[in-house]
Amino acid sequence: MAKDGISFAGTPDLIEWLEGRRDRSMTQESAGIRAKTELGLWRAVLRVELQRQHWTLAEMGLLADVHNGAIISDGVGMIAMGVIDSLHEYPGSYGEKHEVDEDTIKKKVLDLGPAADNALADAIARWWATNADHTREGWASVGIYVRDETLGVGGPVASARFPQQ
Secondary structure (H helix, E strand, O other), rough: OOOOOOOOOOOOHHHHHHHHHHOOOOOOOOOHHHHHHHHHHHHHHHHHHOOOOEEHHEEEEEEHHHHHHOOOOOOOHHHHHHHHHHHHHHHHHHHHHHHHHHHHHHHHHHHOOOOHHHHHHHHHHHHHOOOOOOOHHHHHOOOEEEEEOEOOOOOOOOOOOOOOO
């Protein structure tokens, strides 16, 4: 059996949870190997959650500006927390700077589930770390889909994935 190079002392409740996940998945993995499986699953969940999100370039500019390159904490709701706090502390300034309606961005971040929020926070931090350009391509390099601006009032969003009918 190959040594994986990562080790940690799991708490009894974590080990019990991993063993339960193993039993329910009908595998014979040890708790350590199951932890590796779960991390792979988590990465896949983050990737899928990120793929489900559609942001404009202006919205990504605002989100990147608010987060300034760091994942705020290891908690849940990092994007929503940072955006809501920043927009409350500096009302109008981020929206005006990035030409984004602040109420719309607040609603969008509050609608993110915990995994989607975490995926977005990680992608923004990776974008800053790689010095990618603030372009559709730059954001795509970290897995974020930047869509075209909404066309028409109340109309569908036009994008490469969902062209306007």
